[in-house]
Amino acid sequence: MDRVTRLDRVEQTRGRFTGPPLTPRTAVIWSVLRAELDRRAEAELTVLDVGGGTGGFAVPLARAGHRVTVVDASPDALAALTRRAAEAGVADRIAAVQGDGDALAGLVEPAGVDLVLCHAVLEVVDDPAAVVAALATALRPGGAASVLVAGRAAAVLGRAMNGHLDVAAALAADPAGTAGPRDTLRRRYDASGAAALLGAAGLVVEEIHGVRVLADLLPAAVADGQSAALVELERALAAQPPYRDLAAQLHLFARRPA
Numbered sequence: 001m002d003r004v005t006r007l008d009r010v011e012q013t014r015g016r017f018t019g020p021p022l023t024p025r026t027a028v029i030w031s032v033l034r035a036e037l038d039r040r041a042e043a044e045l046t047v048l049d050v051g052g053g054t055g056g057f058a059v060p061l062a063r064a065g066h067r068v069t070v071v072d073a074s075p076d077a078l079a080a081l082t083r084r085a086a087e088a089g090v091a092d093r094i095a096a097v098q099g100d101g102d103a104l105a106g107l108v109e110p111a112g113v114d115l116v117l118c119h120a121v122l123e124v125v126d127d128p129a130a131v132v133a134a135l136a137t138a139l140r141p142g143g144a145a146s147v148l149v150a151g152r153a154a155a156v157l158g159r160a161m162n163g164h165l166d167v168a169a170a171l172a173a174d175p176a177g178t179a180g181p182r183d184t185l186r187r188r189y190d191a192s193g194a195a196a197l198l199g200a201a202g203l204v205v206e207e208i209h210g211v212r213v214l215a216d217l218l219p220a221a222v223a224d225g226q227s228a229a230l231v232e233l234e235r236a237l238a239a240q241p242p243y244r245d246l247a248a249q250l251h252l253f254a255r256r257p258a
């Protein structure tokens with residue numbers, strides 16, 4: 001694609017971000033990201049998505065005219081991302097890099113990124129503090145971080161409501177918030193613990209929202225039959241304790257001081 005054509009397309013796509021269809025999994029996060037994208041509406045942002053998987057966030061961001069690098073450990077996820085980017089016509093705006101989040105510091109240039117995403121990854125890496133420190137180092141001063149982590153309280157309630165009281169008790173008692181060696185996650189967070197993790201890396205947490213306060217608790221017939229109402233209710237409850245703190249995931253939006 002020649003430069004003029006590419007610039008034309010960016011002109012058409014950048015501006016107020018509309019984004020993909022909203023679901024209970026994504027609506028609250030996109031609301032927060034949209035505010036940041038609107039704030040920087042005239043800029044082509046450099047975005048880093050650590051553990052970005054198949055591009056659920058990377059592709060819409062590239063379609064909005066930004067440049068996105070996805071670092072992910074899984075070659076299969078990156079292959080799917082590459083296909084999806086091509087289908088969306090944004091292959092030239094997305095770089096797929098196979099790499100370990102724990103080695104992020106060696107993969108990205110310091111202070112070159114406007115927006116870093118790290119969604120559903122800190123629960124599985126070896127050293128979350130080192131990963132968050134690398135995220136902070138990658139950001140330009142004034143750049144923003146969108147971090148999504150598994151919520152601890154929701155996991156305890158979920159296990160108990162399914163009748164697994166012993167697992168719920170183990171999860172509640174474990175300092176890391178895991179249910180033992182068979183748990184697929186290595187840790188879970190509450191809002192204060194996640195905020196402290198980001199704060200220790202020098203990031204200033206601006207907002208914390210709950211993601212999926214209700215969605216996982218509802219019968220499928222209710223969730224599917226009233227999906228628009230559910231999205232609205234999720235958005236209404238997301239910032240309000242105690243609802244926020246019972247969400248399946250916690251979304252933190254933070255900034256590297258300018």
Ligand SMILES: C[S@@+](CC[C@H](N)C(=O)[O-])C[C@H]1O[C@@H](n2cnc3c(N)ncnc32)[C@H](O)[C@@H]1O
Nearest residue numbers: 051052053056072073074077099100101119120
């Ligand atoms: C639960 S998925 C989340 C994908 C995406 N961030 C999202 O929210 O839709 C976790 C992703 O992290 C990747 N991942 C897991 N461990 C990783 C690591 N140590 N370094 C980099 N990526 C990792 C997986 O391959 C997977 O794509």
